[in-house]
Amino acid sequence: MKQIILLIVVLSFIHCAPKKTVGNPTNPKIKSIVENNKLNVVYRGIRNPLTIYVPNTDSIKVSGIGLHKIDNNEYYISPGQGLTMEITIVGYIKGQEIIDKREFRILDIQKPYASIHKYFGNVTLSKEKLASSKIKPHIPQFVLELPDVYSFEYQINNQKRLFNEGNTFNDVAKKQIYNLKKGDSVLIDNVKLVTDRPNVDRAKIIELKVYIE
Template structure:
């Protein structure tokens, strides 16, 4: 699983809180790395990275902030945004409190692709040669996090009587030989796409891929 991280840098604005405490709505002391657009997704564990240079210690808190095996995650709930609070103890034992705001988005539908191609409510037209070792993959619509998911199996339905189940993420040689026998403009459906992911959430089945053969 690969995530694209972006380090948040802020201009500092301090407000009096207590004798040895500074409350910072924005600060450049603590760095919280999340997605490029400062977004977290509802229903999954969003990994974050934290760095606080020149500090004795720090604590992070917020609704949906969790720690497991030394790593931090955000699991957002309801609403459109959430606040992560970072309390920093500096070398002189003074404390700075920072607030970092994240937008909360819902995950879009899971779509299937063949050789990185697909479209909504339409048919993918492919030359027969393009189907040899063609790779099946899946992706989330409107998903900023770069998420690589592995297809473990899929099915190809030629008509109401013939359905092939294929292990792995590519059209194998036997299936390709079957496809070569089909006539020009014949249409088939790739469905039942099974995939694994590392976001630790519940996701729907991947959408179907409709393909038309062009000789």
């Protein structure tokens, strides 16, 4: 009876084939198949979700640099340096092993934009909406979740830049924003993101400029 390793990854949009399929030497009918429909890319600096399912096995073991288990069949890949990475999937069936190896290409994400409600670049908002907004990284048409904002700097009307920890404006910043007038501006720049791999080079996040309506 053929046993199947099913690998489903929500990552990118490129077809790929398994790098290697290994059958059990004592039973050639038992072999593993890795499926990864249209997806063989992981992105550096973010968590790439991964689901691994092996039907009718007693247990499985999955390993690879940057691979983290979340719960049961749920994993994520947080790749580091290099151009490729590999994971190994071992399924145990009545004392027999099914082994598969899978290679992914590692790509850098393009420069994210600092955004509010997915608006980026130069935007116009009321001071009330700006003060209550959450700053997020945004890449148009990018389907994976980007890390949260750890801190940013803001500059009101070309005045001195001020540091703000977190992804929302602190009380001091909110007070300043509520005192703004129509046509005043707030520049949001030097945005830092939470990352699993702080040693990985990160693209500078493009600034956001908000004009008060």
